[in-house]
Amino acid sequence: MSDNTLNARQTIDAAKRNFLKAGAKATAAIAVVTLAPGVTLYSVGAKAAVTGPATSERRWGMLIDATAPGDIWDIAVDACKAEQGWGGGNNPATDPQWIRKVSVKDPKTGAKATLPVMCQHCENPPCVDVCPTGASMKRADGIVLVDKHICIGCRYCMMACPYSCRSFVHEDVTGQKPHMPRGKGTVESCTLCVHRIDKGQLPACVEAVTNAGSDAMLFGDLNDPNSDISRAVSQYVTQRIRQDLGVEPSVHYRGI
Amino acid sequence: MRSATKFLSLAVLGFAMLMGGLASPTNAGEVPRPNPAKAFKGTQCVEPVDVMRREHMNFLTHQRDETLREGIRGQKYSLNECIDCHAVTSPDVMDGKVRTLKPFCAECHSYAAVSIDCFQCHTGAAAPGNGQTSPSLPTSALPNGHPAVAVPTTEGETAQ
Numbered sequence: 001m002s003d004n005t006l007n008a009r010q011t012i013d014a015a016k017r018n019f020l021k022a023g024a025k026a027t028a029a030i031a032v033v034t035l036a037p038g039v040t041l042y043s044v045g046a047k048a049a050v051t052g053p054a055t056s057e058r059r060w061g062m063l064i065d066a067t068a069p070g071d072i073w074d075i076a077v078d079a080c081k082a083e084q085g086w087g088g089g090n091n092p093a094t095d096p097q098w099i100r101k102v103s104v105k106d107p108k109t110g111a112k113a114t115l116p117v118m119c120q121h122c123e124n125p126p127c128v129d130v131c132p133t134g135a136s137m138k139r140a141d142g143i144v145l146v147d148k149h150i151c152i153g154c155r156y157c158m159m160a161c162p163y164s165c166r167s168f169v170h171e172d173v174t175g176q177k178p179h180m181p182r183g184k185g186t187v188e189s190c191t192l193c194v195h196r197i198d199k200g201q202l203p204a205c206v207e208a209v210t211n212a213g214s215d216a217m218l219f220g221d222l223n224d225p226n227s228d229i230s231r232a233v234s235q236y237v238t239q240r241i242r243q244d245l246g247v248e249p250s251v252h253y254r255g256i
Numbered sequence: 257m258r259s260a261t262k263f264l265s266l267a268v269l270g271f272a273m274l275m276g277g278l279a280s281p282t283n284a285g286e287v288p289r290p291n292p293a294k295a296f297k298g299t300q301c302v303e304p305v306d307v308m309r310r311e312h313m314n315f316l317t318h319q320r321d322e323t324l325r326e327g328i329r330g331q332k333y334s335l336n337e338c339i340d341c342h343a344v345t346s347p348d349v350m351d352g353k354v355r356t357l358k359p360f361c362a363e364c365h366s367y368a369a370v371s372i373d374c375f376q377c378h379t380g381a382a383a384p385g386n387g388q389t390s391p392s393l394p395t396s397a398l399p400n401g402h403p404a405v406a407v408p409t410t411e412g413e414t415a416q
Binding site for chain 2: 049050051052053054137139140141145147148149173175176177178181182183184186194198199
């Protein structure tokens, strides 16, 4: 049902109700004026600064420099925990984990690297393909999210994710952040700090790493050829994890 | 004979019902009518009160999809702004030190026996910067004599 249809129906319902009540005494005025069917004016509560919707003109992505000192990723993980309110559980096997520090080593050469792994925000996300309810979804600007309103907690997406980046919430959650509702029985993962991006801010991990004086994480619009990240990915040889799968992640890495 | 017995039993039953009604204090079995607290701040809601009472769930459900799935932010209805104005203190939540929305909602919802599960995930607690258009509110201090206090709840609350 479109917005206008919904508003018109509400207006009509309110008008009917008020007509029935009008015999006794005048009721509270409805501050809604219907100009024509489907066209409604509201006179109260009008707010400025409605932003969005997200469009496919943007494609948010990240470039991570895995040659940076490994300590920096602890800052990123801690920033994510603080921003989104996860962590602090005492059951490492099942506690939700939105971003993790991974150390890799080439067994032939002995070369090592440390990198953070979080939701890769794929162009063709397998988690979205398999979701039976439509809860697992990709926004127009490429951010992959879980709509927890309709997530039934089946965990099919966790099976499908090649990066093991989704977590199931096994236990009751309290003290959630106002911008990040979390609850038992749903699946969750990195949201790329969508609430911050929509306000024009950087994701919390990128901001924390940048504030620590490192340029190991770069965030921006991959569709904009003049953005820092687009210039960087065209300048350096970058890699995405398991590129062979064809899921087209938007998180790029250097030095792995 | 048979009809007389029937009449007698009916009369006894009626008398018992009458006495039962008289013996109990007035409306003892009746659930008290809900009495939600006044708004913490502001005098004008985003819609008139009667519209809000009937349609708030539609406003919230409709807009949550637009916010989450389409990325439209800053629209008219916002759960966080509900919290800004309507969250109340309750002795069951953090010893009444934090304003939270759930007791306000529960006031009518428990009367109408309508279960809400918003607060299984959403925090109902007022925090600085909850609503997008309102200035920061204190999380603990309430103005003296403010009406938004201690709505009793029947449900158990977990500290938020």
